[in-house]
Amino acid sequence: MLTRRLIQWLPAFILLISGVMAMDHSNQIILAPTSVANNENADATDTAVVADQSQESTSNNVYISGDLLCNDDDCYPLLFEPSSEWQIVKPEQRLPAGLDIRVNLETGLKEAKLGEGNMVTNNNNKEKEDTNNAAEMIEETSNMVKKDESAVNNNYEFSEQFVAIRGFLNKGQYPEAAGQLEDIMEFAHDYKQGYKIATREFDLLQSVALNESIPINVRELDTRVIVACIRNNPPVVEYIEQNYPNFVRDIFNNINEVKKVTDDVQLLVKRFINILTVLIDSDPTYIVGVVDFETLRRVFYTIDDKQLKMRILEIVSAFIDRVHHEDIAPVMKRDGILFVIPQIQDWVKEFSRYVKDADIEEDHLRKFFNTLYNLKTDFGKDIKVDTPFLNWLINQVEERKAHLANGEEPRDPEQDEFDRKLINSRHLVFGNEMADSIKNFHDEL
Template identity: 25%
Template sequence: MKFCVYLILFCVSLIRENLSNDLILVDDSSNVDKIDEKFEIIDEEFIPTHEWKRVKPGQAIPKGLHVRLNVQTGEREAKILEEEKPAISKEFEESLKRINNEQLIPEKSFGDVAHEDQIHKKFKSYDQLKKELNDINFNVQTDFEIIKNLLEQFKSSNRDQKIAILKDLEFYVHQFDNGLLLCDLGGFDSILNELNSTLLNQDSEYAQNLIIVLGSAVQSNPKVKVYAIKTQLLQIILNRMSTRVLTDELQSKFIFTLSGLLRNFPLAQNEFLKLGGVEILSNLMRIINSIKLKTKILTLTDDLIREKIAVMKDEHDEKVVRQYEQINLMGELIEKKWCDHFSGLLAVADDHDSIEKILASMMTLLNSCQVRLQSEELVKILKNHVDVYENLAKTEQDDDYFARIAKNIKTILNEVKSKQDL
């Protein structure tokens, strides 16, 4: 019970305190005079101040004052209305302080020529930007325009200029569509005719660049390969490769182009056999000295044999299978005594990459080269190699690579031994 009494007294005191502090904005003193009280009207003028001042009963007050009813005294009070200034947060004040006045751009007065010149120096005008953009757009050319311009320049250029143009063309014709453009614009024929009429050994650099462009165009581009066959590129390549006086650099470029033309193109492979291509390669293997170049030729023939094996095993298109069935590259190689080259190559090869590729070719022809691989000289060379690679597999970091080579040698030796025991 006592608690309830205390609570009521506490609430009354809060109400009285709040009422004494509440402000009422008066727009018209007549609203205040409507309070239901009886009081005497006083003619004395109320002179307001900035402090709260008692308003006598019945005394009129001017408009626009703050008026309150003091509950403690029961009297009205009024004072001059002061406009409240908006509160500024501390964060805003701090941000104002941090502004660097030097970064503010002063308002440019009329006729400030120096300021205007400074702006022109710092920024480009609209007309300048427009001109530069137009220039850029004018200089941007499509691959079609570039290749066309290069071929036009090629016709009237000197030897050094032509080499530079050929290097540019090599870069572009690697792309599928650009290889087709080279054919459509007559560039393939022009370069092939130039190659056919060039004395290769008299200008080896120029000839090599001609060959590389053609080789780059046919690589992985079936449509260009078909076009190349029609232009008799294969005949020209084989004819030039049969020349005994060519440098290894030239022969290497011809192998590059021949490889690009034959891979995954059974029509060209069949034509290659009809034109005596295996005999030409076999002759090259006997007359050239470069082990790396001989290894390139071995790798090409090995890849073509493996390609046919893969197609006959996995290809479901009967037309494609029939095309590969007509190709007897392995038979041609055996007939031209291809297996005789292995012994001599392994005896002089001094780098792991060449040895690995020679062994891979031997593995492919293992069953077909049985008699040739049984020579004592070859067996001795193989045994020496297996010892070397087994030791390398134990001591070198790339042990898997050397172990794989050693395994291939052992496979060949075991096959040779099994045939000897029969």
């Protein structure tokens, strides 16, 4: 049975290892954001964080708005709408397959039309079969885009605001852009409005959030809009995961590019962590790598913010619990966790510290305790908890025994189940199993 389980889990484990090994581990120091890099008096001893990938540059003139492309002058369809006549292809327009394309020698502009016979693309020459079918598909796609554009124009309330934001950003009028983002903030919290904003404007929202040339206060406002859209809004989260699968990776890279942690940078990083908490927790297929956890560890010990630390612990907890519940041998669970989080004992110390916090909510208490329970189950004596945690556990056992015996109705089955788990764990998981056997023997007498 054990051998069969090992064989079943082996491909997933190989995928995890290959995903981590494929990361760029070169400790290249990335220049600080413009607002920091221009400060000649920046303290050289401030925290430096390394980056493993570079950020793609974005266009300074053209922005995507739903199914439209916009610049300073006007907006036009994102998808080029071909006809039998030559038409100018505007900047950044996407071309359907099967078109004739040329450069007009008089104007120097790129033009395209529906292809006839052998069709030419802008990259290479290919012979296309079924020309008529291709033309029909292009026409059908064009009609669908027109229909979607009509729906956007009739139903979308924030098109003008985002066109204005693009214009302000393009002209460097950042206070005006910030004002528009603040106005949109209250609508982003709404379930329906947040979905509209995210599905139509996420190209802009992510580009502003990750663009180091934009002032940090504008980026922070932009990330607050993203957080408002995704909080308690699963359709938005699903949309981002399906259409922007690299967004989580880009956030980690952007955090790594921070060289000097100032107050405004600290606030931006906090927003980034809030986004990561939601997206990683909802996507079990995302592989958080060793570089990611090193980033989280550095942020955790650099920025003194309790809420931020709790968010990071949630991300670490989600990964550990996910590995724990894999149907594999404990030794493979240990290896899988240690491969990605080699400093696991440091995180045990933090979970033990925060689970004892008198102000911690029950949901966080359960999450962090369950993570400690899972680690101790998988690692045994290789994981050590300190005396203050054991003393806290003793007190919790007495309190939860009293809760189970109070006879209140109706009862919360989940709460009762957790209380029993915590009570039994004192000896079975965090203590001496023999002591538990002796105690149960005396109880039976």
